[in-house]
Amino acid sequence: MAAASDEAWIHDSRDWGRTDRLPSRGFYDRLKRAFDLFGSALLALVFAPVMVCIVLAVRRSGGPVFFPHERVGLNGRSFRCYKFRTMVPNAEERLKELLNSDDALAAEWQEIRKLRDDPRITPIGRFLRKTSLDELPQVWNVIRGDMSLVGPRPIVRDELRMYGRNLGTYLGSKPGLTGLWQVTGRSDACYRRRVAMDVYYSRNKGLLLDLSILVKTVRVVVTGNGAY
Incomplete structure (x- = not known):
């Protein structure tokens, strides 16, 4: 019942606006899809040996190798x-315990939906997050068409209400493997700023902006700024 209610709320154009109000970008969308397929296939090929090593390392820490999570596209x-799984296997239960027992952590989670010094992260997981290698399995999401190489952040359903009247704009773009959030602060950015960046991208997306974000992504991944 709750899921059905959420779906109706998402598509209520009277309150939130319609995604088809965004300007049509037919040629750009077709070109972007072709680039997504080529780029994700290239990433999978180049990083195949790295991914095999990560699979072996994560498996040694116990628990599943991959972490599938429901997101909104x-x-x-x-x-x-x-x-790639970067947390202990019972991460969700552990999070509830942490938020219920520590008001400071609860406030931090409420503000940015992350914990800067998250005790649930495993040693190998901390390395994967710092280098952004934990995101590599999302090339499969790009190939499937769930995501794009560049786009807004993929968010969980509970975060939708944070977008207010900008929700229709956000839902008009595929989430990205990388995006403005990743190249301008990442986890250091407050949630309001994240929303602003997602909305800006959805309204101004284009080939030059995508290429600029991809170039900046390389720099951010190398330096590890804002990753935790």
């Missing part, structure tokens, strides 16, 4: 977003 459609 284009037009409000849910999909399973894949990452």
